[in-house]
Amino acid sequence: MKLAVIGAGPAGLALALLAAQRLGAATEIHLFDVRPLDRDISGDARTLALNLGSIRLLQRLCAWRPEVAQAIQAVHVSQAPPAPIAGEVRITAAEQGLPQLGAVLPYGALVAPLQQRWLALAAAAPQRLFTRFATAVHGIRSQPAGVELDCGDGPVVDSFDLAVVAEGGVFAEQDRKSITSNYQQNAWVGTVRLAAPGLQGLAIERFTRNGPLALLPLPDDDEGPRAALVWCLPQAEDDIAALSDAQRQLVIQQQLPAVAGRLTGISALKCFPLGLNAETRLLHGRTLRIGNAAQTLHPVAGQGLNLGLRDAQALVDALRDAAETGIGLDAVLNRVDWQRAPDRWPMIAATDFLARSFAWRLPGLPALRGLALAGLELATPLKTAIARRMMFGG
Template sequence: MTTDLSLAVVGAGPVGLALALQAARALPEARITVFDARPAEQDSVRDPRTLALSLGSVHEFERLGVWADIAPASTPIRAVHVSQQQPALLPELLRLPQAELLLTAAECGVEQLGAVVSHGALVGPLQAAWLEAVAREPERLAARFASPVAAIKQVSGGVEVDCAVAERFDLAVVAEGGVFATQARKALAHDYGQTAWVGQVTLTDADPAHAGTAYERFTPQGPAALLPLPAQDGAARAALVWCVQAGDDPVRDLDDAQRLAVLNHVFHPSVGRLTAITPLKHFALGLNAERTLVDGRTVRIGNAAQTLHPVAGQGLNLGLRDAHALVTALQREPDIAKALSKVEWQRAPDRWALIAATDFLARSFTWRLPGLASARGLGLAALQRLAPAKRLLARQMMFGWR
């Protein structure tokens, strides 16, 4: 076990805090410092950004002892329904088989496939748990909020973290990623020319049997998704992620009534009827990824390593798996260089499989090849009929590539 490790964690978001908490337990003699530019007292609980957690991520938060505080603000995902709008010009008799795929927790033998939670409801308990850990062991754990890191410099046998004054650590983990539009471009970068509009919607006439279902709809413009949220005043709600082409944006100039009309046309009938929508925010979509997680004694995880298209909703889950693998390697291998080498090759299959899958799907919405949409629809229909393939896909969504 690496007992004399000094570790700097840059970024107190979900991935950085989860890594710090796990490292504090798995490496009981290591010195761990968490840096973040935001003040600790900043009200992160009110951050409404919606996150989709896989079952593996839920299990991780259970192991860290924070899920009991997160769960009341979360909504279990009991099923995932993926479908595609049929090509509008095909005559009725020539329509393809139903382009739908339904994955359920019941057929996978689990209680839920994952959960939906707001960013604030996730960060709040994680931050509270870290501050409690720091209070218990101030001699080895530290929380440096309101402390932006200006630079990380490689030095012999470690790194130098520049935050007001330079401080040396054996290892630095960067978990501070940001969004595609504001990031410096990494080794692999591609602008998809798409915009994601995000907000919340209220639904009526939804089938109660479909409660807890996450919906994704492939449209000619791009994917649109609804993630289940806790009901409010007896009304069903969902988080909306609506991806469209940036160069021909059909959403920007619409008012709320027009947006609802379009969405009711876009989504599958089983969703129910969308009756209200919050003001939407938008951001640019692209791929921005490092070729490797490890650079000397610096490791990048989460959005700091790869920013992905939200088509699969797996970016956070991938970062949490990176964090888990890193702490496990440091716990089992006393030589830091060897531990980092293990992390690099162990994480490669899961990481690159997800990068490739999301990149392919995202780019496919910009291709104008005849029959491409039909082929994608046939793929969904075929997958629905292949039980072993469905179970494999569901397992990868829940736990990643193993």
């Protein structure tokens, strides 16, 4: 089989590595990316949150570096005043019998070791693993038994049995997919400084009147404790751009629960419009989409990358089964498409519901949200089931 992986971000690199390790010498893999190979990505500071299932996958790929990540030991979810019923849920790794719930790390600290691992495997097997960076894929055309890719700057066409699109991007820059919704919300992202001892492995999700506010623990640096910030606001009520750093810090502090401690500083913030952009099916002919290329979600649950890594693992598992059993490629791809649905659609629906619910101004809604949080805290089996789904998927 000749496989094209388009996009060398986390999902695409993980897929290429899994395929290289598990599909055997008969599989030829071409990894495409517009990024030049000599561009250093290790310093990319964008923040990623991984669940435990994703960490275990990266460990199997020999591409996990725990020293550059901050383990998440607990998650605290609550609702900000003036809700009549605040409600809160706390999930800990200890109560789940696990070493950690997940981890937070910079984008570059994840992609760099994945890329290094791929390059090492490609150097050892140059006859079947091909690194095609600085190469744009301009088009994908379906053929009776595969696909043709328009590659590079000239009239170069390559044929493959299967193309997997793993190029994600952000909502505002994407072509619109089958299901799309502009939430009319902005996400402000950056980092905050915290008074000692900091969050110490605690991730905070705070439901405010206007939208979710999250702090994700980061490893301490020379200046002390810090955390990644994701702050979602409706565009019609978003005046953050006009505030000074000191004013932003004060507003955030007022929204946070006491368990977050005291903010001592804030970085420059970047703003991204938010929306849902998803394909109804992963598969179109012999082209399959994974990760953000298949579903771009609201960051309220922090599950987009984890979903994409599970897409990659499910595809490689199915391709390996096909090689061992002799099942045809088209049958296998269709099986992957419907097998991923029970994992994809509940997550798409849940994040879509939460994102929309913050635009509602219904009387009593904050009280209902508080009751739901308080009830979930008491319903231990349900809380455990939700925690397991967030860590390992469905």
